[in-house]
Amino acid sequence: MKATTRTTTLATAMTVLLAAPVYAQPAPGEQETITVRPPYVVTKKTSHDPKDPLASYTLSRVVDYGDLDLKTEAGVSSLSGRVQEAASGVCHEMDNRFPDKVYTPVIKGDCASNAVAQARPQVDGAIKRARG
Numbered sequence: 709m710k711a712t713t714r715t716t717t718l719a720t721a722m723t724v725l726l727a728a729p730v731y732a733q734p735a736p737g738e739q740e741t742i743t744v745r746p747p748y749v750v751t752k753k754t755s756h757d758p759k760d761p762l763a764s765y766t767l768s769r770v771v772d773y774g775d776l777d778l779k780t781e782a783g784v785s786s787l788s789g790r791v792q793e794a795a796s797g798v799c800h801e802m803d804n805r806f807p808d809k810v811y812t813p814v815i816k817g818d819c820a821s822n823a824v825a826q827a828r829p830q831v832d833g834a835i836k837r838a839r840g
Contacts (some may be wrong), residue, residue: 740774742787742830744794747822750806767802769794771827778838791831795823 776783799819
């Protein structure tokens, strides 16, 4: 390949890259995810020895919202749906792995509703950051 052709190809490639749209990136330390956790930790004795500590179990689901425009009501609605779905899923998984008959949850009540409520500050913070 001739030097002028190589230079032209390189210049064209640079022009294409520079002309590509720039997507907003989160600031350093800022995440585009929300972590949804059941509002309880399951505890269980690992043995019959009173000196043995309790084992604690919990699960979580991460909800990505990097593809949503939280400046719009449609974006906020989609995020709320994702959080609700994650809460239902993680609570269902928790109930399947740790049934109440075998393990005792620390907090009683509707797991999914409480998980959504606990994730709400993260959701509100994401919306606030998006809307400036």
